[in-house]
Amino acid sequence: MVSEQDRKNAINRIQREELAQLTKDLVDIPSPTGSEKAIGEFILSWYSRHGIKALRQEINPERVNAVGILDGRSDGVSLTINGHMDTSYTGTEEDRMFCRALEPDSDLKGAVRDGKVFGLGASNMKSGLAAFMVAGKAIRESGVALKGDLILAAVAGEISRTPIGPYQSEAYRGEGTGTIHLLTHGVQSDYAIVADRSGHSIVWAQNGVAQFKISTFGDPHAAWGVTREEKSPEASSAILKMIKVLQAVDSWAGEFERAHVYASPHGPLVPKVNIGSIQGGAPFRPNYYPGVCSIYVDVRTPPELRPVQVQRELRAVLANLGIEYEMEMYASRMGYEAKQVGSVIKVLEESYQSLFGKKTPTPTGVHASIWTDTNIYNEMGIPACKFGLGGGRWKFRSEQIEIEDIYQAAQVYVLAALEICNWDKPQP
Numbered sequence: 001m002v003s004e005q006d007r008k009n010a011i012n013r014i015q016r017e018e019l020a021q022l023t024k025d026l027v028d029i030p031s032p033t034g035s036e037k038a039i040g041e042f043i044l045s046w047y048s049r050h051g052i053k054a055l056r057q058e059i060n061p062e063r064v065n066a067v068g069i070l071d072g073r074s075d076g077v078s079l080t081i082n083g084h085m086d087t088s089y090t091g092t093e094e095d096r097m098f099c100r101a102l103e104p105d106s107d108l109k110g111a112v113r114d115g116k117v118f119g120l121g122a123s124n125m126k127s128g129l130a131a132f133m134v135a136g137k138a139i140r141e142s143g144v145a146l147k148g149d150l151i152l153a154a155v156a157g158e159i160s161r162t163p164i165g166p167y168q169s170e171a172y173r174g175e176g177t178g179t180i181h182l183l184t185h186g187v188q189s190d191y192a193i194v195a196d197r198s199g200h201s202i203v204w205a206q207n208g209v210a211q212f213k214i215s216t217f218g219d220p221h222a223a224w225g226v227t228r229e230e231k232s233p234e235a236s237s238a239i240l241k242m243i244k245v246l247q248a249v250d251s252w253a254g255e256f257e258r259a260h261v262y263a264s265p266h267g268p269l270v271p272k273v274n275i276g277s278i279q280g281g282a283p284f285r286p287n288y289y290p291g292v293c294s295i296y297v298d299v300r301t302p303p304e305l306r307p308v309q310v311q312r313e314l315r316a317v318l319a320n321l322g323i324e325y326e327m328e329m330y331a332s333r334m335g336y337e338a339k340q341v342g343s344v345i346k347v348l349e350e351s352y353q354s355l356f357g358k359k360t361p362t363p364t365g366v367h368a369s370i371w372t373d374t375n376i377y378n379e380m381g382i383p384a385c386k387f388g389l390g391g392g393r394w395k396f397r398s399e400q401i402e403i404e405d406i407y408q409a410a411q412v413y414v415l416a417a418l419e420i421c422n423w424d425k426p427q428p
Contacts, residue, residue, distance in 0.1 A: 002418045006144045010414050013138035019130050019406045020112045022046075026126035027110030027119035032090035034171035036156040036178075039085045040064035043133065043154045050137045052152070059156055059181050063170060067187055068133070068152035070140055070421075076147020077423040078189040081132040081413055082179060082373055083196065083388075084158030087121035089397040090171075103395040116400050123391025123399040127406045128195040129154050131389065135413035146421040151189050155179050158196070158373050162211055162331040164296070175209070175333060179373040183380050191344050191420060192384035193413070194374040197391070200409065201363040202348050204385035205264035207271065207300040208335030209371050210307035212314060213328045214249070216241040220291030238293035239280045241323050249275060249297060252317045256310075262302030264337055267362060270369040272300040300369065307332035336375050341383035344420065348387050351415035356408065360387075387412065 031039040040056070043066035047054040057065035066085070072078065089095045091108050108120040117127060136152045157177030164172070218238035234240045253273035262269040276298050281290030299310050311329050318325055352360045367386075377384035389409050391401030 010142035024110030040066040072146040205337035211331035336378035
């Protein structure tokens with residue numbers, strides 16, 4: 001057992017100023033999906049400077065996982081605290097695909113003021129990385145012995161970016177890339193806490209995802225010279241055909257979302273269908289009927305619903321239209337409700353209660369109805385839940401996070417790690 005004095009000793013080593021500065025330092029290192037090497041090397045160096053064993057996992061020349069390990073005595077339970085290094089936006093001109101306007105680059109840099117840290121990735125989730133890094137440092141400096149290993153895993157590639165069509169580089173390989181590499185290359189533990197955003201709520205059921213490309217086809221020829229009666233635009237234009245597909249998919253989306261709400265122990269998980277992109281025709285030659293039009297559909301699926309079931313539903317909807325189409329499912333990730341994670345949830349809840357005199361907040365749909373690396377752990381049989389910070393947008397891409405939010409999370413990580421990593425190892 002860890003004494004109350006040992007707990008206080010470790011907690012007292014956490015400093016708000018250090019957390020704020022480290023978050024700012026991490027924000028100042030650009031780390032779009034596919035380019036996490038620089039921030040990973042910074043984190044590895046930070047581990048080494050603070051007496052934490054650093055393990056570098058190279059995914060490819062521009063991508064690494066940065067892992068810190070506090071070795072236990074090998075007679076106890078091991079715990080991983082996991083967080084991703086890549087950011088929601090790239091910080092480049094590519095972001096114009098998402099934003100009507102872009103704030104100046106200076107607003108993407110890290111800044112500390114008014115009790116907050118600002119910048120691209122401040123809340124999602126470089127503050128979370130800072131929180132568990134400093135928590136690990138506090139435990140090491142406290143001198144408290146651990147029975148089991150504490151693993152601090154800063155991973156590449158969690159943001160929802162998927163290779164499709166011409167978008168095939170590492171910049172589009174997110175949604176679990178780093179954590180899959182982590183777990184299939186030797187860095188495993190008995191339990192895991194994913195430090196992704198949760199507003200200090202505890203989440204142990206997460207949605208899955210399926211993504212689809214749906215294409216319609218027309219007759220590409222010059223639009224002039226014939227009347228509508230002689231040659232119907234609806235017969236020639238892939239875009240006009242796609243309008244019927246869009247209406248059918250949107251109508252089905254409402255039915256799907258109502259039918260597949262998942263009653264998890266911590267509240268409802270809300271499924272979601274989003275038509276996220278449309279491409280058709282040639283902007284430089286609009287006098288021609290478009291021969292191909294494609295839409296890209298993201299479906300967030302509840303635990304236990306397999307992506308192939310969603311594919312069948314979509315095919316049934318489109319079959320009723322009498323329109324030639326092609327459909328490709330190009331992403332598929334299952335959702336999960338964690339099993340055998342109750343003891344970790346109990347520790348997180350009790351740690352939060354002892355520190356702040358109140359229960360952890362109830363998860364909101366924003367924090368519970370998404371996909372995170374929590375699902376990768378549960379898919380591989382490692383009981384995992386999510387406990388992370390809050391924060392949110394400041395400008396179009398830049399984010400903000402309260403320093404107190406980071407400080408509170410770091411304290412919870414310290415107490416949870418001290419407790420879990422001193423459980424006796426289960427007997428065979």
